[in-house]
Amino acid sequence: MDLRFTPDEIAFRDEVRAFMRDALPAPIRRKMVEARRLEKDDIVTWQRILNARGWAVPHWPVAWGGTGWSPVKQYIFHEELQQAPAPDPLPFGVNMVGPVIIAFGSEAQKRRHLPRIANLDDWWCQGFSEPGAGSDLASLKTTARRDGDSYVVNGQKTWTTTAQYADWIFCLVRADPAAKKQQGISFLLIDMKTPGITVRPIQTIDGGREVNEVFFDDVRVPVENRVGEENRGWDYAKFLLGNERTGIARIGTSKARIRRLKEIAALERAGDKPLIEDERFRTKIAAVEVELKALEMTQLRVVAAARERNEPDPASSILKIKGSEIQQAVSELLLEAIGPYALPEETHDDADRWNEPPIGPEWAGPLAPHYFNWRKVSIYGGSNEIQKNIIAKAILGL
Numbered sequence: 001m002d003l004r005f006t007p008d009e010i011a012f013r014d015e016v017r018a019f020m021r022d023a024l025p026a027p028i029r030r031k032m033v034e035a036r037r038l039e040k041d042d043i044v045t046w047q048r049i050l051n052a053r054g055w056a057v058p059h060w061p062v063a064w065g066g067t068g069w070s071p072v073k074q075y076i077f078h079e080e081l082q083q084a085p086a087p088d089p090l091p092f093g094v095n096m097v098g099p100v101i102i103a104f105g106s107e108a109q110k111r112r113h114l115p116r117i118a119n120l121d122d123w124w125c126q127g128f129s130e131p132g133a134g135s136d137l138a139s140l141k142t143t144a145r146r147d148g149d150s151y152v153v154n155g156q157k158t159w160t161t162t163a164q165y166a167d168w169i170f171c172l173v174r175a176d177p178a179a180k181k182q183q184g185i186s187f188l189l190i191d192m193k194t195p196g197i198t199v200r201p202i203q204t205i206d207g208g209r210e211v212n213e214v215f216f217d218d219v220r221v222p223v224e225n226r227v228g229e230e231n232r233g234w235d236y237a238k239f240l241l242g243n244e245r246t247g248i249a250r251i252g253t254s255k256a257r258i259r260r261l262k263e264i265a266a267l268e269r270a271g272d273k274p275l276i277e278d279e280r281f282r283t284k285i286a287a288v289e290v291e292l293k294a295l296e297m298t299q300l301r302v303v304a305a306a307r308e309r310n311e312p313d314p315a316s317s318i319l320k321i322k323g324s325e326i327q328q329a330v331s332e333l334l335l336e337a338i339g340p341y342a343l344p345e346e347t348h349d350d351a352d353r354w355n356e357p358p359i360g361p362e363w364a365g366p367l368a369p370h371y372f373n374w375r376k377v378s379i380y381g382g383s384n385e386i387q388k389n390i391i392a393k394a395i396l397g398l
């Protein structure tokens with residue numbers, strides 16, 4: 001298996017790298033470098049820049065705005081985007097509901113939604129998880145009772161990321177309460193402006209607002225907003241979750257964060273030598289870099305195999321586990337590097353801990369919230385324990 005890029009792929013990498021250098025607005029790049037929280041406008045602005053270049057939805061069919069790139073070129077694109085570092089296009093539209101609509105939606109749904117997803121004219125969120133239905137998603141209880149040309153939806157979703165910004169939500173609902181678990185589930189597209197929807201924030205440990213509870217109280221959804229067939233929603237959800245894990249290793253992001261870590265560790269410290277001169281700290285950085293290099297090789301093997309097979313690989317579960325462990329390890333080293341500046345300051349009344357550090361230099365402020373926030377990466381997209389179950393079944397055949 002040849003893991004080296006061809007001359008054509010290297011030329012492509014240089015083209016993408018130059019675009020990322022020139023087109024990414026400096027304030028967004030700075031937030032990304034410093035691990036600050038992005039605002040909605042940052043993500044919309046950047047996705048529209050990508051879309052104007054024809055690169056917002058590279059993996060979609062060309063007819064709907066895709067690029068026709070090989071899996072290797074798609075990999076190179078994401079690697080360069082993450083290393084820039086630039087924000088990902090909004091995953092709920094671009095990686096999740098978009099491909100589901102392309103594969104299973106009606107022509108009317110494609111025409112209505114796909115161009116608006118690519119340009120981020122509509123912000124989407126994902127309504128899968130419920131209290132009591134996370135890893136065991138098929139036990140979800142939100143109901144959709146058929147009434148003429150509509151479904152009437154009742155229930156609750158939770159952990160819904162950025163629902164506070166959303167124009168639309170895609171939901172798994174139970175249209176046939178009599179059917180067993182997986183069989184009674186349907187996939188609905190719901191306009192967030194529909195009467196009966198309430199969004200309530202969940203305060204997270206980093207002090208931010210990223211996830212929400214979403215309540216449905218007699219929400220009327222036109223039947224034409226169902227994707228595909230009634231009671232086949234579980235198949236569509238499995239297709240979607242397979243896509244969700246693609247690119248989750250975030251190797252480029254970890255590289256960019258390690259670069260930042262080294263910059264911080266090289267800074268002068270009052271009364272002490274820079275941390276980078278401490279051999280034990282350097283050893284810790286080297287250890288995580290070695291792990292990352294090994295992960296990169298695994299990722300390249302998966303990509304090279306995809307070049308030949310052109311289908312998803314259960315090895316994406318390995319990438320998810322190792323990738324999230326490395327991202328968390330780097331966030332821990334960043335915390336160690338800022339030492340006392342990582343201390344939360346509970347007495348600071350309205351501390352927005354992401355953007356206004358209560359103590360220490362301004363650039364250190366976001367790093368403790370970033371550390372806390374990044375605990376999520378081993379949970380969402382299917383927890384790491386669930387990925388181990390998938391590896392046991394699909395790779396080890398246990």
Ligand SMILES: Cc1cc2nc3c(=O)[nH]c(=O)nc-3n(C[C@H](O)[C@H](O)[C@H](O)COP(=O)(O)OP(=O)(O)OC[C@H]3O[C@@H](n4cnc5c(N)ncnc54)[C@H](O)[C@@H]3O)c2cc1C
Pocket residue numbers: 125126127128129132133134135136158159160161211376379380381382383384385386389
């Ligand atoms: C920051 C964040 C954002 C999220 N955003 C969204 C979103 O936008 N939309 C959405 O629908 N969901 C979202 N989720 C939900 C996420 O998908 C679930 O949290 C995840 O699937 C785990 O489900 P749970 O929280 O109910 O935990 P549980 O399923 O209750 O799991 C609890 C613990 O038990 C372990 N466990 C469970 N079952 C098994 C098993 N069979 N074998 C071994 N161990 C097991 C889990 O690994 C975990 O450690 C988000 C979660 C987070 C943290």
